[in-house]
Structure formats: structure tokens, C-alpha cells
Amino acid sequence: MREITIPISDETIRDLKVGEPVLLSGVMMTGRDAVHKWMNDTFIKKTRQPVGDDLEVYEAIKPILDGGVLYHCGPVVAGVETGEYKFVAAGPTTSIREEPYQADVMKHFNLKGVIGKGGMGSKTLQGCQETPAVYFHAIGGAASLIAQCVRRVIAVHKLDFGVPEAMWVIEVKDFPVVVTMDANGNSQHMVVDAQSQKVLEELLAKA
Amino acid sequence: MQDLTQQILELVRRTSTDLPADIENKLRASLAQEEPGSAAHGALETILKNVALARKNSTPICQDTGTPLFYVHYPEGTSTRKLRRMIQDAVIAATKKNYLRPNSVDAITGKNTGDNTGDEHYPTIHFEEVDEDQPLTIELMLKGGGCENVGAQYKLPNVGMHAGRDLAGVRKVVLDAVYQAQGKGCAPGVLGIAIGGDRGSSYLASKETLLSKIGDENPNPELAAMEQQITEEANQMGIGPMGFGGKTTVLDTKIKGLHRLPASYFVSVSYMCWAYRRRKMTVQGDEVRYD
Numbered sequence: 001m002r003e004i005t006i007p008i009s010d011e012t013i014r015d016l017k018v019g020e021p022v023l024l025s026g027v028m029m030t031g032r033d034a035v036h037k038w039m040n041d042t043f044i045k046k047t048r049q050p051v052g053d054d055l056e057v058y059e060a061i062k063p064i065l066d067g068g069v070l071y072h073c074g075p076v077v078a079g080v081e082t083g084e085y086k087f088v089a090a091g092p093t094t095s096i097r098e099e100p101y102q103a104d105v106m107k108h109f110n111l112k113g114v115i116g117k118g119g120m121g122s123k124t125l126q127g128c129q130e131t132p133a134v135y136f137h138a139i140g141g142a143a144s145l146i147a148q149c150v151r152r153v154i155a156v157h158k159l160d161f162g163v164p165e166a167m168w169v170i171e172v173k174d175f176p177v178v179v180t181m182d183a184n185g186n187s188q189h190m191v192v193d194a195q196s197q198k199v200l201e202e203l204l205a206k207a
Numbered sequence: 208m209q210d211l212t213q214q215i216l217e218l219v220r221r222t223s224t225d226l227p228a229d230i231e232n233k234l235r236a237s238l239a240q241e242e243p244g245s246a247a248h249g250a251l252e253t254i255l256k257n258v259a260l261a262r263k264n265s266t267p268i269c270q271d272t273g274t275p276l277f278y279v280h281y282p283e284g285t286s287t288r289k290l291r292r293m294i295q296d297a298v299i300a301a302t303k304k305n306y307l308r309p310n311s312v313d314a315i316t317g318k319n320t321g322d323n324t325g326d327e328h329y330p331t332i333h334f335e336e337v338d339e340d341q342p343l344t345i346e347l348m349l350k351g352g353g354c355e356n357v358g359a360q361y362k363l364p365n366v367g368m369h370a371g372r373d374l375a376g377v378r379k380v381v382l383d384a385v386y387q388a389q390g391k392g393c394a395p396g397v398l399g400i401a402i403g404g405d406r407g408s409s410y411l412a413s414k415e416t417l418l419s420k421i422g423d424e425n426p427n428p429e430l431a432a433m434e435q436q437i438t439e440e441a442n443q444m445g446i447g448p449m450g451f452g453g454k455t456t457v458l459d460t461k462i463k464g465l466h467r468l469p470a471s472y473f474v475s476v477s478y479m480c481w482a483y484r485r486r487k488m489t490v491q492g493d494e495v496r497y498d
Contacts, residue, residue, distance in 0.1 A: 019246065034317065076270045076308045088305045089261075089270035094353040094391050118353070118391035118450060139250050140353065140393040140449055141482040142257040143270040162319030163309050164270075176253065178246055178451070192452045193389060196444040200386045203440050204368055207375050 003174070007067030008112040013132050016179045018186040022136065024175040027154065028069040028115075029061060032093055034165040035158070036101040044104050057157045057167070064169055065109035069136070072098065072116035074164025075147070085153035087170065089143035092117040095135070103127025119180055119189030128183050135181035137188075149175040208289060214488060214495045215297035215345065216304075219275070221497055222347045222486040223267045223306045226258045229421040230458070230483045234258075237395060237448075237455040247453025254448070254481060265306075269393075269482040271351035272307040275323065275330035278346040278418065283339040291332055294345075298323045298330050307349075343490040346418055354396060354480035357388035358413075360406060363472040372472045374433050377402055377462075378440075384476040385441045385457060390450015393480035397421065398437065398460040401475045403467035413477040416461035418485060425462065434460040448481075 004012060006026030016022070031039075041048045043058055050058070075090040095102075095116030102114065102124040112133050114120075117140035128134055138146060149172045157167040180188040234255060241248040261268040277294055281287060299322045301307045311325040312318060323330065361380040363372045368383060370376035381400060388394070401412035425431035437460045447453025458481070467473070487498045 021246075021249065074270060074308065076267055076272070076305050078305050089267040089272075089308070091270050093271065094356065096391060117393070118389070137449065137451070139253040139257070140390075141269040141351075141480060142253050143268065144261040144264060144266045145253065145257040147266070147270075148260070162312060162317075162321070165317075165319070178249075180451070188452070189389070189450060192446055192450055195452070196386055196389070196446050199444045200382060203382055203443070204379050207378075 006069050006112075008069070009067070010112075010132055013112050013134055014183050016134050016182055017184075018179055018182050018188045020179045022177050022179060024069065024115075024136070024177060025173050027064060027169065027171050028071050029064050030071045030073045030075065030166075030168040030170070032072050032074055032165060033097055034161045035167055036098045036105060038158070039105050039108070040101045044108050060155070060157060061167060062109065065111055067110060067112055069113040069115060070105070070111055072114065075168060076143070077153070077163055077168070080163060085156065087147045087150040087153065090147040090150060091141050091143035092138040094118045095120050099124060103130075106131045106133045115175075115177055119187065125181055125185065125187050128181055129185050132183035134179050134183055136177035137180040138175070138177050146175065149173055208286060209493075210293065211490065212293045212296045212300070214490070215293055216300050218345060218347055218486055218488045218497065219297055219301040220265065220304070220306045222349055222484050223272050223301070224265050225262050225486070226268055226482070227420075227485065230481070231255070231258055233421050233458050234395070234481060237458065240454050241448075245453060246451035247447040247455065250448040250451055251455070267306060267308070268484060269351055269480075270308055271353065272310060273349040273351040273484070274310070274355070275307070276348040276350060276414065277330060277332040278335070278348075278415070279332060280335050280337045280341070280344045282341050282343060283336055285343060287334045290334075294330065294332055295324060344487060346485065346487045348414070348417060349484040350414070351393070351480055351482065354392035354478045357384075357392035357478045358410075359384040359387065359476045360410065361474045363474060374429065377474050378433060378437060380474050381437050381460075381476055382440060382444075384478070385446070386444060388478055389446055390448075392478040393482065394446055394450060395448055395455045395458045395481050397458050397479040397483055398441070399477040399479060400460065400462045402462065402464045402473070404465035404473060404475075405468070405471065406473060408465060409473040409475040410477070412463050412465050413475040416463045417477060417479050417483070419461060421459045427464075430462045430464070434462050
């Protein structure tokens, strides 16, 4: 199985193909609904002014995301009261909710990958080609197992978004994923969708 | 009445961390059906490893510990007000112990309450009175957002799918719901289906069907046959675990009929992910049993 260390080069990304299992190691960051909206509104579309620590957080996350990986995950974290954070359960969340933002976020921060589950749509697939980047699929619900790959929590930003929605900067070792959307325009999700649609049509034509 | 907060906390711990045997066995049987070396096989292997690890370490199977849905059957004369308080306290304690993720956010502001408290509907508690000589039972289901989001409600007839107001029509829209869900509800899933009712009662009943075990036989033979047919046909679609492609898309189907208005024919589909977390506690005198 291919082992990849973050940050990832464009060359490595373009070489990854749909269906390929990968073990990821290095520093990555979690981000889901609130984070994508915050990034989009404040720094990409700029429909709202930065307030509070927005600019400070933006400067802190830029180097992590440049050549890096964003993980769609709302973890269960121990030690929130003491600040001695430990990931307890940390599987992927459904990615398609970020479809309106993902391609822009990839390009803006020069992301090389996002990790999630369920796959994403055509706008993100095009974003993968242009950036370049890939979509890594983790196993949905495998939360205790994936939490064991998280070696340490380095920082947390925007904890006021709530534990699941905050940006957790984590170091991972051998995080198991499968490439399901590559930087060459291929999507396993589109293939399965088309095949299952064909079967559905046959089934609906019966009786 | 006795304070059951600690016992309910234990119910939450078991539900979040210990997948029931009927589901695990079904997942194991599904693994044997998939091609070794395929992505589907790998996904199921990872799922089963995770189930064992969560049980061993007493950590959540899935980080999305979902909406806590409590179904309480209480003997006549029991205070439901006190029971509600105990359930809320147990949920707060379970959140502190990381059996539950803080999952309750204000609908408008998005602010997380931090401890899984909320308005009167969070956590969700259904109360049903039973005779006074019957035991108190509390069932808990944890249903994550990913699978809740792929649930669907149809109104028959549906012209586009040529689905009429009969079981043949029900079959068509349910298969459509499985196709629409793809892997997004964490396939392989279980389908809870209610036919009839109003929009609200129909969705509620579709969830309640999920309280029964995998393989429990439907007492209505016509519905039992339809359940089997839908499961088989859904699996022909080849969506597979996580939507990777494969033979296992749906583990089981459960159907219930509700009386309806002559004018309305709703079909409600609640999709339950593979992390099908449900447990039951029975209180008889001082004794508490967990299933």
C-alpha cells in the first residue's frame, strides 16, 4: 500500500488513481460545515468582514493547508475542559454538504486533498483537476479505529464553533483512506451512480 | 421512585460503544459475500475491526453519536417528569465521559449547547404507559446525521416512477430512495419504512420499525415478502459498502402500515447506517437488565 506524507507534491497527487488505497501521515486539519462557510464568506467571496480572531486564525491555518489535507470530521475529543486534548472517536462526516465551497477552498489554500465520506460532485471533481488535488475516502463510522491514528492534537482554532465544528490541527500516522476522486477527472462515485441508476431503471420497469 | 440516572448512563455507554450482536453477525455474513481484495471487502473488514475496538476500549463506534432517541414504556403511576430529568442528566453525564459528542446546536445561531441539552425535543423522548405490574423499559437508539439526511418521504401516486397507491408503488419509491442515498448514509444500511399515516406520524413510525432486530419476521406475510424483495433488489444495484461498489448495500428492510386518510398515501423511509446503535434496559424492582 502506498504511504504518503503530508505536505504532498503536485506530482504525487497527479499520480494517484481512483481505487488506490493510501496510508496518510503528517499534519492535517479538520473542517466541516461551519469552517467551509467561514472560509468562503470571510476570505474567498468576502461577503463578511473578518472579526475577532479571524485574521489571526487565517494566518495560522494557511501554512498547514498549503500542500496539505483537510479532513471532514467532527470528532469526539477528551480533555476539552483541561486543554489536554485527545481524540476519542474521529471518523469522516458526509462530504457532499461542502460541495458549494470545496473547489474554491481547495484552490484558495492550495489543498492537495480532502478526506471525507460519500464522495463529492462535479464542481469538486473539476477543482481536483485544476488545483490539483484528490478526494480521499475514509471508512464512515470507523471512528474508534481512525482515532488511534491520531498521534496528537497540535492546536485547535474556533472552538467557539463547538467541538464538532472547530478546526483541529492533528498529527496522524498511517491514516487509511482510498482515493475515490483523482486529479485526472475520474470519480468512483460517478461510476457507481451510473451503474446503480441503470439497474434501478430496469427494476422500475418491472411490474 | 428510585434514581436511575447511573443506570441510564450505562445504557448510553452500551449503546454508543457496543454494537448489538444481530447487526455485527449480519455484517460478518456480508463480508463473506464480498470479493476478497475489493474495496467493499476492505471497508467491511475495517468496520468490523472498529466495532471490536470500540467495544474493548468503551469508545464511541462512530463519532457522530447522533440524535439520542429514547423510547420509554413506564408502568402506570410512574412520574414521566422525573424520568425525563434522569434521562437528561444521564445524557449530560455521558457527554462528559465522551460516550456522546456534544451534538445539539441552536437551529438559528448554530451555537452548540456543549452537553446535549436543548429544547423540550432534545434529547427526543417518547413515553408510553403500560399496566402497573409491567416493568419499566427504556430503549435508546443513536441515529447519526449522515443517515438521517438520506431519509426520504414520498407521496403516492408518483407519476415519474409510475408508482401507484399499492405495495408495487411502495417498492418503486423505496428503491429510488436507496439509489438516491448511494453510500452517503454509510451503507450498508437498514431500511425502516412506514406506509400511511400523516407526514409526521409516518416518519415517526418508520424510525420505530428500527427497534426490532435484523431478521425479525414481519407478522404480515405480504409485508414480509415485500421486505425480502426490497432487500434483494436494493443489493442488485451494486452500490456497496460506503458506495465503493459491491454486493452489500442494504442489510435488512422493515415495513409497517399505519391507518391513513383516504386522500393521503405517504411512504416514509428512515435509513439506518451500519452503525445501528440500539440498546434496551428493563427495570424490575431493584434489578436492571440490559439487552
